Structure formats: structure tokens, C-alpha cells
Amino acid sequence: MQVKPQSRVAFQGERGAFSEQAAMQLLGESIELVPRPTFEAAFAAIDEGRADLILAPIENSLAGSVHRSFDLLVDSGLSILAEEIIPIAHNLIGVPGSKFEDIAVVESHPVALAQCEKFFTEHPRLKRIATEDTAGSVRDVIRAGDKSRAAIAGSLAAKIYGGAILREHLEDNRENYTRFLLLAKTSNEAARSSPGNANKLSLVFQLDHRPGALYHALEPFARRNLNLLKIESRPVHGQPWQYRFYLDLQASRRDPAVAAALEELETLVVGLRILGSYPAAARASRTHS
Numbered sequence: 001m002q003v004k005p006q007s008r009v010a011f012q013g014e015r016g017a018f019s020e021q022a023a024m025q026l027l028g029e030s031i032e033l034v035p036r037p038t039f040e041a042a043f044a045a046i047d048e049g050r051a052d053l054i055l056a057p058i059e060n061s062l063a064g065s066v067h068r069s070f071d072l073l074v075d076s077g078l079s080i081l082a083e084e085i086i087p088i089a090h091n092l093i094g095v096p097g098s099k100f101e102d103i104a105v106v107e108s109h110p111v112a113l114a115q116c117e118k119f120f121t122e123h124p125r126l127k128r129i130a131t132e133d134t135a136g137s138v139r140d141v142i143r144a145g146d147k148s149r150a151a152i153a154g155s156l157a158a159k160i161y162g163g164a165i166l167r168e169h170l171e172d173n174r175e176n177y178t179r180f181l182l183l184a185k186t187s188n189e190a191a192r193s194s195p196g197n198a199n200k201l202s203l204v205f206q207l208d209h210r211p212g213a214l215y216h217a218l219e220p221f222a223r224r225n226l227n228l229l230k231i232e233s234r235p236v237h238g239q240p241w242q243y244r245f246y247l248d249l250q251a252s253r254r255d256p257a258v259a260a261a262l263e264e265l266e267t268l269v270v271g272l273r274i275l276g277s278y279p280a281a282a283r284a285s286r287t288h289s
Contacts, residue, residue: 003027003081007052010034010045016135016157018088022180023055026084037132043072046185054078054183059230060088061177063111069181070234070246073275078183080202080276088176090116092167093138093158098147100166105129107137108152116152116170138163179281200229200280201249201258205269206242214245217268220261226251246275253277 009031011019020033034051036042045051056069073080090112094103106113106120107129113120120126131137137151142161150166151157158165207213221228227250236242251258253274266272 003031003053005030006032008032008034008045008050009053009055010036010042010051011055012036012039012042012057013133014136014139014157016138016153016160017133018086018135018154018178019055019057019180020135021154021156022057022084022086022178025086026055026082026180026182039068039072043076043078046078052184053081055084055180056183057178058083058181059179060111061175061179062115062173065232067234070232071237073181073183074204074244074273076183077185079186080181080278081184081186082182082278083200083281084180084182085177085281086180088115088171088178089154089168090134090152090170091155091158091165092119092150092170093141093153093163094150094166095142095145095147096162096164098150098164098166102147103150103166104148106150106152107131107141109134109137112152115172115176118172119167119170135160181276195277195279196254197279198252198254198277199250201251201253201277202247202275203249203262203273204244204246204275205265205272206236206244207269213268217245217265220264220268221249221251224257224261226258226261250280 009023011023013019014035023031034045036045042054045054057066058069059065103126105127108131110130112134113128113130120128134153135157138153138157138161141149141151142163152170155165207217228247229250230248232246233243236244253259
């Protein structure tokens with residue numbers, strides 16, 4: 001995957017978000033980071049001329065799929081260039097000079113709060129406040145200068161905003177990872193191509209309401225011994241009780257068996273679209289926090 005130096009990469013959240021960590025891990029530190037307040041704003045950044053690429057979380061190993069990212073991906077017409085997986089380590093971050101005993105309120109994104117349930121059970125005096133994102137919570141706590149407030153976020157947010165880490169690894173389960181997709185606008189020809197090291201394929205389609213429709217759609221892959229990694233269904237907005245099916249396959253479009261399976265699939269489904277053919281991310285390391 002070739003990404004130009006100083007490429008502008010948009011992501012949802014503030015500086016210090018886990019998305020920023022994933023972007024730098026995937027693309028290096030020469031990129032220009034473009035934090036955006038919402039998923040909608042992040043996905044609009046390329047069309048607005050504010051970014052060249054978008055990095056979006058697509059699923060968490062504990063919380064499951066990020067449905068808003070799935071929906072926006074299809075609506076945007078963007079293609080997947082790559083993926084990255086990072087470990088999620090939650091830290092309690094307060095104002096410099098504060099002590100854990102001072103903390104009365106803990107702020108963070110609802111998913112982060114939910115992933116630290118054991119910590120809150122052990123410390124029932126702490127009041128939880130849900131916010132828009134983890135890193136933004138750290139920024140707000142540090143700006144307020146209130147030693148009774150703290151936020152849950154990654155260590156990068158503490159570094160960027162000058163916060164003090166009061167407790168590390170609050171997450172209930174250390175096997176906590178988030179998978180991100182790197183997205184870009186591509187030409188029709190580029191979208192049909194596949195890099196030489198691509199070994200993962202993502203696609204989406206709809207089905208007619210008839211018995212066995214999903215079974216028949218998956219059968220071309222099973223018959224050719226192609227491994228299905230993930231399947232996800234999402235409602236089609238404006239079409240009640242209609243659903244899109246997202247598939248991740250351990251496959252490359254360069255493989256003749258895969259090409260034949262896709263050709264057969266196109267006759268069985270409605271609106272087949274290849275979202276991307278790209279290298280699978282390496283196994284995440286827990287050396288990051």
C-alpha cells in the first residue's frame with residue numbers, strides 16, 4: 001500500500017483518540033491528522049477537501065461491530081485500502097497533582113465506561129458521566145483543572161493534554177482490540193484491482209426474500225473452500241425489513257477461484273459491491289497502551 005507522505009487522515013474524535021494511535025501505527029508519524037467531531041464529519045472529510053484518507057473503527061473484540069461505520073462506508077462509496085488492529089488499554093487520567101482518592105467523577109465514551117465495569121464495582125463512590133469520546137474527555141478534564149474529575153482514555157491522550165495517569169489497565173478484559181479500516185476514494189479500475197499481498201476481501205450485498213437465499217449466496221465460497229471470516233447484517237435505511245449483508249473473506253481477488261465465486265455470487269444477490277481487497281492486519285501487540 002502506497003500512501004503519500006503528509007497525507008491528511010481524518011478520524012472521529014479528538015487528538016489522542018485510539019483512532020489516532022491506529023493511524024500512526026499503520027501509516028507512520030509523517031501523516032497530517034484531521035480530528036473530526038462525529039463519524040458523519042469524518043466520512044465527509046474527503047468530499048469537503050479536508051482529508052485524503054479516512055480511518056474508521058469497524059469492530060471491537062468485546063463490544064462488537066461499530067454499526068455507524070458500516071452504514072457510512074456503504075453510503076460513502078469509499079473503498080478499503082488497509083486495516084489495522086490495536087490493543088485497547090484504558091487508563092484513569094486526572095489533573096497533574098491529583099490523587100486517586102480525590103476523584104469523584106469519571107468521564108468517558110459509554111463503550112469505554114462499560115468496558116471498565118469491574119473497576120466501578122470496586123469503587124462505587126465514583127460517578128460515571130458519558131461523553132462524546134475518550135480523548136475529548138481528557139482534554140476537558142485537564143482544561144477544567146478540577147482534581148475531583150478524571151477521564152478514561154489511552155495513554156496517548158494523557159501525553160497530548162498533559163494529564164496524570166492515576167490507574168492503568170482499567171479494562172475488564174485484557175483481550176480488548178479494535179479493528180480499523182483505512183478508506184479512500186478510488187477509480188473504478190483501481191477498485192477492481194488487488195495488491196499482490198492482499199489476502200482479505202470485504203463485500204456487501206442484498207438478498208431477495210426467498211427461502212435459502214443466504215445459504216445459496218454463501219455456497220459459492222463454501223464449495224471452493226474459501227474461508228468466511230465475518231458476516232454482518234444491517235437494515236437498509238428507507239426500506240423496512242430489507243437488509244444488507246457484509247462479508248469478510250480470507251481471499252484475494254487475484255485468486256481464480258475467488259473470481260469465479262464472485263461471478264457466481266453476482267447472479268444470486270442484489271447490488272453486489274466489493275468494498276476492498278487488502279492485506280489482513282498483523283496480530284495486535286499489547287506493547288501499546
